[in-house]
Amino acid sequence: MxxxxxxxxxxxxxxxxxxxxxxxxxxxxxxxxxxxxxxxxxxxxxxxxxxxxxxxxxxxxxxxxxxxxxxxxxxxxxxxxxxxxNGGILHGLVRIGIIPTVAPYLVPRLVPHLRRDHPDIEIELREAVTDRLVTDLLDGRLDTVIAALPIEADNVEVQPLFSDRFFMAMANNDRDVLMSPLTENQVDADRLLLLEEGHCLRDQALAVCGTAGKRSLVNFGATSMTTLLQMVSHDMGMTLIPEMAIPTETARNDLRIVPFAEPAPSREIGLIWRKSSGRAEDMAALAQAIAACVPANAG
Amino acid sequence: MxxxxxxxxxxxxxxxxxxxxxxxxxxxxxxxxxxxxxxxxxxxxxxxxxxxxxxxxxxxxxxxxxxxxxxxxxxxxxxxxxxxxNGGILHGLVRIGIIPTVAPYLVPRLVPHLRRDHPDIEIELREAVTDRLVTDLLDGRLDTVIAALPIEADNVEVQPLFSDRFFMAMANNDRDVLMSPLTENQVDADRLLLLEEGHCLRDQALAVCGTAGKRSLVNFGATSMTTLLQMVSHDMGMTLIPEMAIPTETARNDLRIVPFAEPAPSREIGLIWRKSSGRAEDMAALAQAIAACVPANAG
DNA sequence: TCAGCACGATAAGTTTTTCCTATCGAAGAA
DNA sequence: TTCTTCGATAGGAAAAACTTATCGTGCTGA
Structure with a gap:
């Protein structure tokens, strides 16, 4: 030999x-x-x-x-x-999975930011529901996942990123006259529009509105936030909207955004990666970059 | 490590x-x-x-x-x-040294022959006197040498190639009327033209004509066979010409070629290489190629 | 929920490889 | 000649690599 x-x-x-x-x-x-x-x-x-x-x-x-x-x-x-x-922090290929209710609002700001601060980075994005992303993460097809916490998985490290408050979105010409701020039990569960099964925001909405057990009449399940809010703007019902989605969606649709009474319900968005990946430094840098992209929502 | x-x-x-x-x-x-x-x-x-x-x-x-x-x-x-x-026989670079009284008559026939039979060969030629060639061979700057035998060197392998008879060359209009065939003691040493010091043909000519001790009057030493024979053709004297040179040189110069009486004097041309080079096979193939190039002189 | 299993790490001892010092033998130099 | 140089060889020590047996952990299925 x-x-x-x-x-x-x-x-x-x-x-x-x-x-x-x-x-x-x-x-x-x-x-x-x-x-x-x-x-x-x-x-x-x-x-x-x-x-x-x-x-x-x-x-x-x-x-x-x-x-x-x-x-x-x-x-x-x-x-x-x-x-x-080794190329230093955040060098080379980084494969990021992001849930669909975060991706459209975060990606357009995050990607240019990363490219500017880490010129050697090569970003691969996947958009899917949390379960799928976690599976891909554990199987090594992704390096990190941005999703709503908590995550049920072993062998992963979780870094909370920011808290994203919920608001109620309805058509501007909606006949309902809701108190503002809104209390959670005021919501008419029958008018609540939801994303399709698998989206964590669907479960969160049901939890927030105290209707986990109830069957929503209009529960056919939209495939995206934008579709959902288009339905809302056409006065087909109302839905929970996370704060980070508001600027983008109100620009697209004619919506009335109603806040909840304090303590406002919210979701916690976090960064998840395999403990064994040994990329804590990369992840810290990524978390920092994300934080810099969502200053309005930081909390 | x-x-x-x-x-x-x-x-x-x-x-x-x-x-x-x-x-x-x-x-x-x-x-x-x-x-x-x-x-x-x-x-x-x-x-x-x-x-x-x-x-x-x-x-x-x-x-x-x-x-x-x-x-x-x-x-x-x-x-x-x-x-x-390993590329087989006679593959890659082969550095060949040839003495000046052989090179001009062998190379034009040998190189095309080698290229045809061994397409992968890369030939590097050096023309110099025997001593210089042997030094280069021993120092590894050449792979093989084609020169007149015997060679005084240790650690080398010698393969005789062919025997090359000597003739006397003189101007066609030379007044000397020599017997043909010529006997060696008939040569007028004072009219003998020679190559410069270092050429083995010079020593061979002196030996053949039995004038090793004598001082030739016109012994200024030509630098090449062709120069020497040009001098001869202008009736400045006579010289020994090896058989292999005759076709080329009689085409160039107006010469009278006189044979010697049997047993005709001759030189033995051989192939020399370092024993330690381990290229006996290559050398055998090269010897064969050379033999195929000089059929008229084979002896 | 607990035994069984799959898988990589660890332990202990053996084999293989690599290395060092000392010395040989050939060949060139004084 | 004798001396020197240089690569090869010998013998034994040190280091590396390997093997079998076993451990610990995490998943799986009764």
Whole structure:
């Protein structure tokens, strides 16, 4: 079996053309180097050097081998450097999973921010419901997940990012005249519009409105926040809207946003990654970047 | 110190994503492989794999390392192949030294012949006097020498190639009326033109004409056979011409070629190489190629 | 919920590899 | 000739790598 040790010794021999000096260069005794060279020749099945009066000559095979050996040793050195230097924080590919009720409001601000502060980053995004994201995270298809807490998974590290208050959204011309601020039991569960199964915001909405057990009449399940709020703006009902979605969605739809009475219900958004990934530093940097993107909601 | 063994195990681990299977693939026990991976991580200063429930995951550093490791292992394999396959006979660079009284008559026929029969050959030629060629050979700057025998050097192998008879060349209008065939003592040493010091043909001419001790009047020493024969054709004297030079030189100059009486004097041209070069096969092929180039002179 | 299983880490002892010192033998130099 | 240089060889020590056996943890299914 060819070894790097043999190649290193052979490189030293080629550059000194002298067994003794090569051994000194390689910090071993001359017989040790001789033996390795002989073993290398044995393995390759041909002489690499000629031992002569006027020192050492490389054979033709030796020259060919030398070129390749030097290339290999250089490659090895680059491997050591590349992994050691490591590119610093948030370098290279980072695969981020984000739940659909956060992604559209965070991504447009987060990505440019990351690109600016970490020019070497390469971002891969996936948008899916929490369960799917956590599975992908645990299976190594994602490096980190941004989702609503709490997360039920072992072996993960969780860093809370910010708290995102809920508001009630309804059509501006809605006939309901709700108190503002709203108390949670004022909500008519039959008029509550929800996202489809699997979205954590659906469960949160049901929890907030105290209707976990009830069956909502209009519960067909929208596929996105935007769809949901379009329905709301067409006076088909009302829905819970997280604060971070308000600027974007009110710009798109004609909505009335009604706050809840304090203590306002909210969701906690957090960053999740595998404990064993050893990327706590990257994650801290990412958390910081996210915090810098949502100043209005920080809390 | 990074080793190829570590890389091979790491490659196996990356492809199986399972320590046990990787160990089987590498034909070692699982603890042995674990230890090598750990050592590699230690050396590189970072984790390469995450050990998890769902098997083994490569870290980001691990992926970077894997790419480089695979490249390195492929390079090593190519090194083994390249040296082992070896390209067959007369492949790659062959550095040939030829004495000046042979080169102009052999090279134009030999080089195309070699290129045709050994397409992978790369020929480097040097023309110099025997002493210089032998020094270069022994110092490894040449692979082989074509010169007149005998050669005084140790550690070399000698393969006689062909015998090259001498003729006397003189101007066609020379007043001397020599017997043909010529006997050696008929030559007027004072009219003998010679190459400069160092050429073996000079010494051979002096020996043939039995004038080793005499001082030739026109002994200023020409630098080449062609120069010498131009002088001859201008009736400045006569000179010994080897048979292989006759076709070329009589085409260039108006010469009278007179044979010697049998046994005609001759020189023996041979192929010389370092015993330790281990290229006997190459040299045999080269000798054969040369023989095929000089059929008229074969003897 | 608990035994069973899968998997990587650890332990202990053995084998293999690598190395060192000392010395040999050949070849060139004085 | 004798001396010196240089790579190879010998013998034994040190280091590396390997093996089997076992541990600990986390998942799985009765």
């Amino acid at each position: 060819l070894t790097l040790r043999q190649m290193r010794y052979f490189g030293a021999l080629a550059s000194t053309r002298h067994f003794g000096k090569a051994a000194a260069l390689a910090n071993v005794s001359q017989p040790a180097l001789s033996a390795q060279i002989m073993e290398m020749e044995e393995h390759l099945g041909c002489k690499l050097v000629e031992r002569n009066r006027s020192g050492v000559l490389l054979t033709r095979n030796g020259m060919e081998a030398l070129r390749r050996v030097q290339a290999i040793l250089a490659e090895v050195e680059r491997l050591e450097d590349a992994v050691r230097e | 990074l080793t190829l063994r570590q890389m091979r195990y790491f490659g196996a681990l990356a492809s199986t994503r399972h320590f046990g299977k990787a160990a089987a693939l590498a034909n070692v026990s699982q603890p042995a492989l674990s230890a090598q991976i750990m050592e590699m991580e230690e050396h590189l200063g970072c984790k390469l794999v995450e050990r998890n429930r769902s098997g083994v995951l490569l870290t980001r550093n691990g992926m970077e390392a894997l790419r480089r490791v695979q490249a390195i292992l492929a390079e090593v394999e190519r090194l083994e192949d390249a040296v082992r396959e």
